[in-house]
Amino acid sequence: MTDIRIPLSRDRILEAGMALADQNGVDGLTMRKLAASLGFEVMSLYNHVANKHDLLAGMVDWIAGEMERRDAERPWKDAVRAMSLSAHDVLLTHTWATQLWSEMVPGPNRLLRMEDLLAAFREGGFDARLAHFGFHAVTMHIVGFTLQQLSYSISSDTIGDDAAGFLDTLDRDDFPYVVEHVDYHVHDDEGGDFEFILDLILDGLERSVG
Amino acid sequence: MTDIRIPLSRDRILEAGMALADQNGVDGLTMRKLAASLGFEVMSLYNHVANKHDLLAGMVDWIAGEMERRDAERPWKDAVRAMSLSAHDVLLTHTWATQLWSEMVPGPNRLLRMEDLLAAFREGGFDARLAHFGFHAVTMHIVGFTLQQLSYSISSDTIGDDAAGFLDTLDRDDFPYVVEHVDYHVHDDEGGDFEFILDLILDGLERSVG
DNA sequence: ACCTGAACACCGTTCAAGT
DNA sequence: ACCTGAACACCGTTCAAGT
Numbered sequence: 001m002t003d004i005r006i007p008l009s010r011d012r013i014l015e016a017g018m019a020l021a022d023q024n025g026v027d028g029l030t031m032r033k034l035a036a037s038l039g040f041e042v043m044s045l046y047n048h049v050a051n052k053h054d055l056l057a058g059m060v061d062w063i064a065g066e067m068e069r070r071d072a073e074r075p076w077k078d079a080v081r082a083m084s085l086s087a088h089d090v091l092l093t094h095t096w097a098t099q100l101w102s103e104m105v106p107g108p109n110r111l112l113r114m115e116d117l118l119a120a121f122r123e124g125g126f127d128a129r130l131a132h133f134g135f136h137a138v139t140m141h142i143v144g145f146t147l148q149q150l151s152y153s154i155s156s157d158t159i160g161d162d163a164a165g166f167l168d169t170l171d172r173d174d175f176p177y178v179v180e181h182v183d184y185h186v187h188d189d190e191g192g193d194f195e196f197i198l199d200l201i202l203d204g205l206e207r208s209v210g
Numbered sequence: 211m212t213d214i215r216i217p218l219s220r221d222r223i224l225e226a227g228m229a230l231a232d233q234n235g236v237d238g239l240t241m242r243k244l245a246a247s248l249g250f251e252v253m254s255l256y257n258h259v260a261n262k263h264d265l266l267a268g269m270v271d272w273i274a275g276e277m278e279r280r281d282a283e284r285p286w287k288d289a290v291r292a293m294s295l296s297a298h299d300v301l302l303t304h305t306w307a308t309q310l311w312s313e314m315v316p317g318p319n320r321l322l323r324m325e326d327l328l329a330a331f332r333e334g335g336f337d338a339r340l341a342h343f344g345f346h347a348v349t350m351h352i353v354g355f356t357l358q359q360l361s362y363s364i365s366s367d368t369i370g371d372d373a374a375g376f377l378d379t380l381d382r383d384d385f386p387y388v389v390e391h392v393d394y395h396v397h398d399d400e401g402g403d404f405e406f407i408l409d410l411i412l413d414g415l416e417r418s419v420g
Numbered sequence: 421a422c423c424t425g426a427a428c429a430c431c432g433t434t435c436a437a438g439t
Numbered sequence: 440a441c442c443t444g445a446a447c448a449c450c451g452t453t454c455a456a457g458t
Binding site: 099102103111114115118119122128129131132133135136137139140141143144145147148151170174175176177178180181184193196197200201203204205208 | 309312313321324325328329332338339341342343345346347349350351353354355357358361380384385386387388390391394403406407410411413414415418
């Protein structure tokens with residue numbers, strides 16, 4: 001029986017890793033399972049990937065590559081808005097990526113987006129200091145909001161796990177506002193919230209730049 | 211030789227865990243090392259802690275307990291400002307806590323702070339929806355900013371590690387604004403940046419509430 | 421009630437050996 | 440150049456046994 005199979009490559013490994021992480025979360029991503037899912041032995045991976053950290057960094061940068069880049073034709077506010085919405089979308093479809101985002105050093109794809117975002121501010125009339133603030137305010141919103149969004153949805157997913165105990169222990173008389181807040185998350189669809197706060201930030205920046 | 215030693219307790223374990231995490235990061239915190247640092251065997255820990263997740267959750271909530279609570283006498287903006295600065299300070303002194311913050315379900319100490327923050331908004335004249343936005347904007351800023359702050363300082367700490375390659379590979383002509391941005395981080399002390407953006411958020415909220 | 425030793429089912433990674 | 444088997448040094452956790 002001739003054993004024909006597509007040889008391993010860095011890209012194939014990254015894609016398989018992303019598929020596994022999408023399904024089982026980043027904790028379910030194991031070098032051994034990853035190799036098995038590709039039909040190879042564990043050690044074969046190390047011919048294409050330095051180690052697990054390198055694998056994860058590669059996956060994160062792959063994700064970054066899926067995010068929209070800057071349209072230099074548009075005014076800074078529109079361009080930043082579009083980039084932010086795209087980044088948010090991409091992060092939501094790969095639930096493991098947001099956690100890793102702040103732990104990994106930027107790769108080439110992410111560097112391009114960083115440069116794009118900074119360029120939008122600088123060429124939109126921001127000085128270095130204000131561009132710096134704008135950059136952080138916007139990226140913080142993207143990562144922070146998505147992180148919170150995911151933690152709420154994970155909580156309601158794996159009910160009976162942590163979240164159940166959380167809501168049960170929670171004395172509704174002692175924590176009226178927390179109850180109200182959680183209810184808001186559970187009942188209302190939060191489609192517009194990301195944009196609402198984003199616009200709050202962008203308007204604030206616009207006012208600062210004068 | 212009589213073997214006298216202080217018996218284990220949940221609090222002693224949490225404190226030892228925090229000390230270990232402060233020193234070696236959360237990856238360096240192992241049930242086995244933790245037990246050793248206390249002079250006990252691994253399995254003794256499980257008499258006081260359900261599992262490692264429970265340990266980490268306990269540590270995070272301990273940290274939450276160190277954060278200032280709301281002063282109901284002060285106007286909402288002052289109260290929220292003080293709570294935010296305190297939270298930021300505490301997170302900065304326990305570098306492992308910020309990462310864990312969004313992964314762990316809130317414990318009692320953190321719940322109290324959540325209620326405090328929401329109460330400050332609601333009793334300051336915000337309706338439920340706006341309080342919701344305020345809560346997220348502020349907590350996102352605290353966690354997100356601290357996370358980025360730590361990732362930059364870790365990068366410059368462990369130079370020769372990731373960060374060196376990052377800055378070297380970075381072509382200064384292709385990424386002029388990223389270079390400018392990183393320089394800003396390296397050279398300027400960022401003492402005031404957290405407060406600058408915080409005030410930008412609080413001012414925005416104040417305008418929204420009318 | 422609390423502590424412990426041995427064991428289980430995993431990890432990531434090195435190293436030498438194959439082709 | 441790429442793949443692999445065996446081994447190493449770890450993990451968290453279960454379970455039965457001690458006191």
